[in-house]
Amino acid sequence: MRSSQPPVVATWVLTRFCNRNEVLAGDLVEEYARGRTVVWYWRQVVMAILVGCGSEIRMHKLLTVRAVITGWAALILSSYLITLPLYKLYSRALGALGLGPLWFWWWHYYTYPIVFLPCVGGFLSGWLVARFHRTYRVAMVTMYVLSVALARFPEFFRLATNSVSNSRFVPYLVNYLLIESLFVVSILLGGLRSTNIETARSLK
């Protein structure tokens, strides 16, 4: 049975990830009340986000380049200033406790936290990109994430082709995918953390 209320999650996604979100959400709510389906509502939300991002990137190419450079600079800096020192500190702490060196994160439960260390840099870089490009933060963070995914693609391709020819590489591929997925999620969470001022701006 069709609910009289529009899908709450879809509306939340729209208001978080789309510019002109309040006006557009209002239009969607109005149309939904006139008998449109849940599928239509979700399709409109997804299309609004995709079209909005694409349009903003096309219209602000220089800003997009700046966002990608900002993200990568923050990522490189944070890896030297935060991730690496944290890794060394954790490694020393384990050594002091008489626990083995950190070779592979999945060997022992106490090595699991190192998988999250790069996520600190990811979160910070995502947050910075969104912070410096508030008006177009979704499009800019998306482009930055795409650039990160593109940079990681050769290694993924190497592992994937190796895994096809030799199953010995499958765990490495799975490990790589898991770490990279966590990393991408951390960037997106960083982007989401940035304040949503566009809502207030669209209501002015």
Next chain:
Amino acid sequence: MRKRDYLGNFELMVMLALLRLGEDAYGVPILREIEERGGREVALGSVYATLGRLEEKGLVSSKLGEPTPERGGRAKRYFHVTVQGLREVCETKRVLKKLWQGLPQLQGGAA
């Protein structure tokens, strides 16, 4: 010859919908107008992206209405075509008309 941007297909459709709707041109009626006359489903996001582009070009202007309960307390954004926008629509029509003329393939509505 001076360089200029002509209105795209969808941009022109949105501009014409705005002109048809007059004072009541906001997201939902614009969407309906294009869907009913165009005969295909249109994404509201595409309409807003196009309106944003047209607004940046100065062809369209907008103002925010009052929030209403049937929209979950959200306001409508009303759009209207500027003088420059109207000029652009007329210019696009003139150019298209000139391109249309004298094409045997398009005679008698066969195409």
